[in-house]
Amino acid sequence: MIETETFTQTKKTKGEIMSGRVIVITSGKGGVGKTTTNANIGTALAKAGKKVVMIDTDLGLRNLDLLLGLENRIVYTIVDVVEERCKLKQALVKDKKNPNLCLLAAAQTRDKSAVTQEQLKDICKKLQKDFDYVLVDCPAGIEQGFQNAVAGATEAIIVTTPEMSAVRDADRIIGLLESKEEIQSYKLLLNRVRPNLVKSNDMMSVDDVVEILSAELIGIIPEDTGIITSTNKGEPIVNDEKSLAGRAYHNVAKRIMGEEIPFMNLEEETSVVAKVKKFFSGLVGKEKK
């Protein structure tokens, strides 16, 4: 037991026991894209050849299975595992496309109290042995659901949007995470950034948010309408190579794996469309004058 505990601190072990990283994806505020981020990072990591398992800890309000399109395959949930109605690996649902990717679904008909912190810790420890990455999807809020999700993790990704309320909640979450000994590092993921609004000073810029939270950034995801369709279809947007948000998520996954990837310059990426729009708007403006 002592041995495995020391292994959790290292990223990769060369010994026989494989020890994966347990990363919790959290935000405090709801609706900022925790679950979307989880589904996409998980899929991107699996596409890069890593063995990934995602744990949905949002008991009673599960969504991760919907985003992955695995809703119809769920037979056993995390509560069944905890209450010993099935073995842990029986409850792991394989992804439709990528056999490296697995999901441990939350129970829809129970509430957060059905699983304790210790039980989740135990599950994470077991999964660490077989997977490179264990991604824990955290429910909104800072109550028991959050405490459970964080219990087994050693790293955290805090998802936030460039809005004051989300940033404030993220600040609270960082405070809570810092007080936990198990969490060794945390990083910030800025979601739903709209370069146009940032440019016109209507939205906080990436630098502003990083300055307020004084946390290390792991990714910037632009606002993308493709997310809506991908959510409805049950297919993560990283499967769409053309999508901007999909590429941004791929970059995040690469950074998690330790590669050094420069941040995407969102203004440049949209420049072609923006230039055309500007050109036309300029023409129209002149005509009107």
Added chain:
Amino acid sequence: MDKGYIENGFIVDVSNANKTSEIIYELSNVLDLPDAQCKKVCLKLGGIDLNSSQLTSIKALVESMNSELEFISTTSEQTKESADSLGVSIKEFENKIPMPEFNAEDDTINAELEKALDKIFGDNPEELESNVFNQGYRTIETEDYLYEELEEEKTVSEDENSEVNNESEQIENIIEEEISLEDIKEYTKETEKLPTLYIQRTIRSGQSITSKGNMVIIGDVHPGSEIIAAGDITIWGILGGIAHAGSEGNKFAKIRALKMNAIQLRIADVFARRPDNINIPYIQKTDTFVPEEASVRKKQIIIRKIHEGVNI
């Protein structure tokens, strides 16, 4: 007051009217309805006194609207007299709704049942296929899960249970082959004896209902909810959640719904999931529904439209 019943016609109750003009107004309103064309009309007059000229004008009105005055019911002597003089028949309403009589003998029923069984479990599947409508529901297979990684545990359990497994498989095969009339009859009897839970509301996401008997739900079952019953499940609405019939091992259990859109269907130990390519975010409730029934055949869940197949 007795409402009465009449075949291929309708009754107009004007016994509350005070004047003849009110009767005529009421009648013309009713006869103007599209449903009222070319049907028999019966007038309920109660105690209203009508002379023959008034009754004549009423009769003329009914006939002018393409209908026919079948008979009247009245308690007034004067009205009776004027009806007699005009040749309109007077009758009292029968308050009995005719019911179809059912007096087939046991043998005929059994013969019907046998025919039905042949169709479902018999050796001519061609006929069956036209009735089967399984919407591409797929039995959940082990390949969806990480069973193969259970190797260590698997080998141990196989060594212990290999003999038992073989035996139980054989028994299952026998059951599959020999589904007799008696089995179905017994099942029907047993299910009928079970207590039935009757629920009259919408079952929403996160709600779970478990019953040791049958279950009847009047309302929709939304995705994210689960319904588990030891007997049959009947849903008068759209089934969108997970339904598990025969949860205590009854393979003859059935799930019926006005519309099957279930994420998973489970009968006894057979599980089936909705195909991935079917993505119905919501079902328009104005659609015409054809009731569907799910049952187990040869270890697979099949769904058929109730009116097409043979119903047992």
